[in-house]
Amino acid sequence: MSQLSGHVVIAPDKFRGSLSAAEVAAHVAAGLRAHAGREVVTVALPVADGGDGTVEAVVAAGFTRVETEVTGPAGDPVRAAYAWREAGAGERGPTAVVELAEASGLRRLPSEGEDVRFAPLTATTHGTGELIAHAVRRGARRIVLGLGGSASTDGGTGMMRALGVRFLDADGRELPPGGAALRDLEKIDISGLVAVDGVEFVIASDVDNPLLGPQGAAAVYGPQKGASPQEVDLLGRALARFAAVAAHTHGLVGAIEHDGVVRPMGVAAQPGAGAAGGTGFADLAFLRAEFRPGIDYLLDLLGFQERLDGARLVITGEGALDEQTLRGKAPAGVAAAAAKAGIPVVAVCGRCDLGEEELNAAGITAAYALTGIEPDPALCVSGAGPLLERLAREIADEHL
Template sequence: MSQSSGHVVIAPDKFKGSLTAAEVAAHVARGLGPGVATVELPVADGGDGTVEAAVAAGLTRVEADVTGPAGNPVRAAYAWRDAGAGEHGPTAVVELAEASGLRRLPADGEGGAGLAPLTATTYGTGELIADAIRRGARRIVLGLGGSASTDGGTGMMRALGVRFLDADGQELPDGGAALRGLEKIDKSGLAAVGDVEFVVAGDVDNPLLGPYGAAAVYGPQKGASPEDVELLERALARLAAVAAHTHGLLGAIEHDGVVRPMGVAAQPGAGAAGGTGFAALAFLRADFRPGIEYMLDLLGFHERIEGARLVITGEGALDEQTLRGKAPAGVAAAAAKAGVPVVAVCGLRALGEEELAAAGITAAYALTDIEPDRALCVSEAGPLLERLARTIAQTRL
């Protein structure tokens, strides 16, 4: 249904491993029934599903053949919007996970051996950025999340013309581990990006280094052993140090065996997507914004909730991570400014009533409330969501 007075805005993130954000929104709308005017606005926070959410909201899907994280060819997409009123040029939404995500690694028997924590690259993400620049983008929104790599974004920058050299002046191989041998960064071939505005839309605030940094926190998720994590930490520290030495960027210092990030390396978000946030901040002079905040602006959320009587948001699991800038919390915060109540749907709820209320969520409805078998919650998520939506219609509308 089209937007009308007293409508319901359905703005969920994906249910990871089960339903896309658009599918969640569609099932909720179906469950509310034909008598309820709805606006479906699937959202994302910069990670997996960001491009899909942007396309569902009306942006154009653009596809390109690029390099996957293990050097494998992949067909990836970004979202495109021509300049709107008051904008200075076309906008491209580039999602790192599309080209360089864990889901893009070749599986065993498909020319690869699964996870590659030391050698995976973000080169394909840089190829998507280059394609968008050739198309005429003046603003590039870079969604960071779901990365297979811990290369500090060096692969992305290599695709844009930056060279990362060893002591003999030779180009380093792909991956984060090779950065241990970094001696010089040559930016002379950097593609013409001076007139392009870069915005990092991220869902994490980790710095590049240290116990909360890219290697320590996210390395194990990409298959890194404790030894690999130590190696990657040293490699990223080397990247920060060389960048500081050759380009005047404050990087990292070591004292009594403890590496302390400084300047760009210490900025919130520098550790996002295996350190790709650092490269975007340092070499592309990107602005960092919470992913959900920027995406809500881009998707016109504030205009679409005018006159709404309820907002329904959600994601696969409502837990502690939700409270740290994930999509439902961002949606609830934006809706609160407009005085519109918010409820959430989810697969699993791990937050109490007080925590939900503090996040601006009036109530949460979980699939596990009506189906204790979690395997069925995944396989039958759509029909179960429709049942939850019928309950919302009966109790909230």
């Protein structure tokens, strides 16, 4: 085979429960080289959209992994990491990427066998705040917050406690951890907030839910964290109390109640305020964070456009290509960015629930699914690596 005229950029997200984004990229690259020849030049750039796996993806792209012990969502100590990059040209200082799921995610909850011990009323984001504090002490001037995979619906109050904020009841006592306790919130004391002046906070998330209401943090995501309908109602009212107290004591327009109906306003109504059990609200309200679509911001952070220079093909993908993919998930973001450079995009996935027209509308020329060559889903999960290499050989045949 003759020398190819350009390189192939391999920019997948993870295959949840099977392979990390870096592993997906490595298997695709191996399959291309094995079939098309050693002269195929590949550039691997694992990506993420701000959710679970974000730290791993940016570390694979050249950031440094920083580990420390923090508080898990159930209060137990866990080892968690964030990603670190020293200041580059034109940057004011180092950048830290903090992934909420690392410290406060569902995967950090205790389990018995395959049964996760959910704690919808008491789970905390305290460990995420400890990661942020660690990065601030280390000298970070920009902190990118990946919000996704949260085990908690505490409105980010656990995170803020770790940063020195106190949440008090009518008697001046500290509230216990978790979202349910916020129903008794009377005062928020920010006098002890760690010095974050000069630190830029960016929320990288694809979640656009407000804090409250039928599309809010408790109603939409509470059941995923083990909350019953009664607990969802309690958490919704507790978050409304949090927003109302924040509005009253700190000038944040959060929520108003009239005739028993809570109406979110201002920060509480902003898209993304409901991300990660309401952690987005605390980030926006207390850290003055800027909300950015997760995949778009992370592609900029990783220098994706620069990797496209001279490329002839982009391969992206994730575990399932479905309706959620079209709502700002990693493959759609990669395809949109590649389209601006006029470079064709194909995708690999575990399964594909999208039709050809939907794929093309998203900028994806074709999708190659593991289920297309292995109908047993269990084998697709356990043997994803070798199957991806087979799919990569098909891609080499048809596109290189």
